[in-house]
Amino acid sequence: MAQPTVLVTDDEQSIRNSLRDILEFEGYTVLEAESGKQVFELVGEKSIDLMLLDIKMKGMDGMEILSKIKEENYHFPVIMISGHGNIEIAVEATKKGAFDFIEKPPDLNRLLVSVRNALDQYQLSKENKTIKSRLPQVPEIIGESDAIHQIKKTIDKVARTNSRVMVTGENGTGKELVARWIHEKSKRNSGPFVEVNCAAIPADLLESELFGHEKGAFTGASSQRIGKFEQADGGTLFLDEVGDMSPDAQAKVLRALQENVITRVGGSEKIPVDVRVIAATNKELLDEINEGNFREDLYHRLNVIPIHVPPLRKRRKDIPLLAQNWLNQLAEKDIMFSGISFADKALKALKKEDWSGNVRELQNAIERLGLLADGNEITEEDVQNLTLSGHKKTDGIDNLVEEIKQFKDFKESAERLFLFRKLEEHDWNISQTAKSIGIQRSHMYNKMKKYDIER
Template structure:
């Protein structure tokens, strides 16, 4: 990391003494005799730390501090003053100063402050790199019509407090959508807490969500907050909500209505401020009809519906996803950097991906590990992936759907979506072409959460 320091002070003696000390300690130093000169020098020199005098002719130090922090919110500025007051210290801190030192400067304190400031900056930069790595892991990749429409809807809903129900097949990226909504929301700096309702036994889901008190059941050896409390101020993502037990559904509904949770074995309600996002690969209307899901909870969660398209509906994104995964595997997981031939990309694009994006990523990882050469070729795909094309190119993955009822629904959804696109989402024209009452078409659009793609 660079070790550049800028000293802004109108006293030549201070500039000279501080400059000599810093250069002796191995820092690169530049000095400025006034505020305007210091601001100009900061822009070109880009120091890691600034020593800034509070009282100077012309622009005083507090005004310079304000302008530096406006231009660069990450600027690390240490104020120095011959007559610092509590009011000055408070104002400097409010404007973003890292610390304030009194004249005459104490050498030992200056050196301790430098060590702490640079360690703090190094930690901040490492955290920023870590955030970038995490965000790249959860990036939604694609340029297809469906993905651009999805991103547009995420942008619209993220800034609102609305609850969102995310639907889609396994492996399509429902969690990525939830994280994108959280990142774009006013709650972005607060916790994002995920609960996989299908992975937690029904007898433990309530403890997981609402917490428990010590001794409330066998194994409750200490008080424990639930996920609602952990997500206070932030976002709670209930994945696979369709697998939640009936009793837990009732309690979640009550939390959504009242904004309070009560731990198992406790009597004191705890106020929580949580935005709830839910996801499922099930048709919740069918689950309601079968008596397995509460209708009132469904309407509480389904304020804004978002459907994540299956990979077969966005085949043009497959090459982009493959390149993204190759880069991600090399950078984050330390696997060998690999290229991929056009023939291999084309072959992978032709295959059927029942596990959607998740299956595609796992396949790319397998190719990276086991491919014979630095560039993955079509023979590697044939050898390591095999042939898994659909029996009929016009049916995509519909022939692999388990039940006839699910097949009919998937086929109807795809058919209606194609017809609506054909007539540019003119519902009246589409209904007329289908010889269907317009009211019926509206109901089906709502049932299948069909979305008009408005992205250019």
Template sequence: MYPTILVVDDEPSILQSLQGILADEGFEVTTASNGYEALQQIEADAPDLVLLDIWMPGIDGLETLKEIKKNHPYIQAIMITGHGTIETAVQATKLGAFDFIEKPLSIEKVIVAINNALNFRRLEEENRYLRKKTIDKHAITGNSGPIQALKAAIARVAPSDSWVLIKGENGTGKELVARNIHHMSQRATQPLIAVNCAAIPEELIESELFGHEKGAFTGANSKKIGKFQLADKGTLFLDEIADMSLKTQAKILRVLQEKQFQRVGGSRTLNVDVRVIAATNKNLEEEIRHGTFREDLYYRLNVVPIEVPCLRDRAEDISTLVDVFLAEAAQQSREPKKSMSVEAVDLLKQYSWPGNVRELKNLIERLVIMSTDQHIGVKDLPKPYNPGTVSPGSEKIESLFNIQELKAAKQQFEQHFIQRKLVENENNITHTAKSIGVERSYLHRRIKKLSEEND
């Protein structure tokens, strides 16, 4: 399919010559002799690009451009004129023109400008597509009352530039909420930089946040750009904010107040413009009373508080979440999507979910790996999700001594051992593998093999 170009000019000779030249270059070309006619054609069949003369009777090119951008912002426009001035060019650019070409027209310049504009349009379309994919990927799943209230709160606060404090238990999806706020904000085209304050050692957090100059300390072999600078014009997400030391809290507070900082070992003051979203699973009011969190930093961050509901308070969303996680597991394993019985889902709805959505996702991944059937039923649910399942407790260990062959006993022990460790680690295969000292891929294979052997 060839790109469509609309040429708008009140001179018939220019229309005729451009139509012929551009058609020879492989474009589909339509023409209009004034702004009114151009706007009608655009409404009927939006072209990819408009070559638009500025000086025309009736509404001129600038007014026509304004109307085009108001109703069709993604159509690229190149302005052409025989009486060009710097002021006119600046005005056309402000109104959204991609380029500005003076008469007499150079065909080479026109073709280059058209190709550049069309390439820019393609990049814009790719960016819109990728942004939509990102938004879809981070969509908040569920239609329960608490989730609808959460989505409404996000929609209200996102377009503003206000700072947000997200509260909620571990595994509820606080980072997901932060990403939704960013993607729906006016800073969506700028970076979102996430910082896990609990994961950075105290001696390194200042360098991580503010950066450092080469030679600032032992091991600083090159200059490092900090998270604040990386997030400039965008959003800085400070996760687990309560786990920072009081010393670091004081430094962050100063930067948030002054919107300025210096790299470690540097003397140059850097200005920064960031929207801050913070998150915590702790009660900050209690932390303030215990002297572990600064009250002034709390009030600086807590402009708009948002509470993320725990999974036990939105149990009606579990069936939807299970379906989503089963689809994700199928895509990851490149195998057909498995299903779960209504009875099994009902049992999951009765569980308290201390690990929240994260625990549910880990459980579904485990069940998909361990189940040899396409349909996951009640019998596949381990303790504590299925109270009827016999726990791998002492009676199971005792039964190992009734097995005659060492190989069979080792297999049974390994199965019980892995089951218990998975429960202890909320079915997180990565954490379980780390806790028992094996690679994740090895544990993944063993779970699947043990499941097949006991099928």
């Protein structure tokens, strides 16, 4: 391993010579600078592990150099040295990011201990960054149910291949997470993972989104656009909600999968692409094929390896694990959630819920419980009071029948509860919710306003 490089910065030659002799005797590589200008020439060219920096210098002083080093995101530690040291200067230097502050003339043992500590901390910091860069940035698939074990087993088998995968399941079950893990464990993991939500993009814009367009291809196409297929070249393209793709887009996707080339909208050039496609849908595509809404040939192209992600109500064993994991993640991000835990009965109560919105709804509920529960322990009563779409259990339909006397009041209360449930089921995507329940989006907004429904 190469010896650490120490940059000694002082405008006095004698001080630089003394520090060089001490450090080289200890085996360090030493560079010298007598001004701020020389410092930034050297740090731009050399790999620096530590700087010894005098505070009082001609021109740019040590404090200014320290500030600029931190502003320009150099991460090596800086030990400040001064013949005019006092508490105020030491505090100021520390606030600006100095590792340590040593008075001149430096005590030899004090100096060398500080140098070793600074270098050890810097090396540890670099190792941590290296380890983190190697770790996948994709959340774990949480669960111990047979279904989750089978999904993980299938991912391990198919990820190494280039086979296309079709992930099915209800909204909020974690289909995208499955797709990301297939990419993460594949040979393409150094390439891009590009996602397209086919349900969220208007049909007349989906082709441009997928394949790009040339300048002037249509009104508003003021410049060339690179589509998702090209962006995913060398990586993975995730077609989410593929069952909502328009017939024209289906035909072009089929051609792209057959020929491994695409043509931008308004263009004629055939552009080769190397893309692995993973598709996902919450629809029964065989029913869609029978109704003439989805191409059978495209279905067979996409459905080489099927993976079904079951709803939470069919893997209740995983609910406590998911709940605890999400609460831990919230605590890492926000101190408001630290110290909060679940009572055993609360976890059992969570298992009894239907979770029509699946993992997304569960996550919303855990966040709500963590914020609104009394005390540091989430109880069974908290779960019973706060999990039903932000309402108490007494807002259930059966209890509405018992409690509400007037038909008009019952109708409005039931409608409000229905809309709330459906919004959570679709992760508060208003367009998808409106489409799923068969009303226009504008009507959905009006209903939400009428019943004061907010996320």
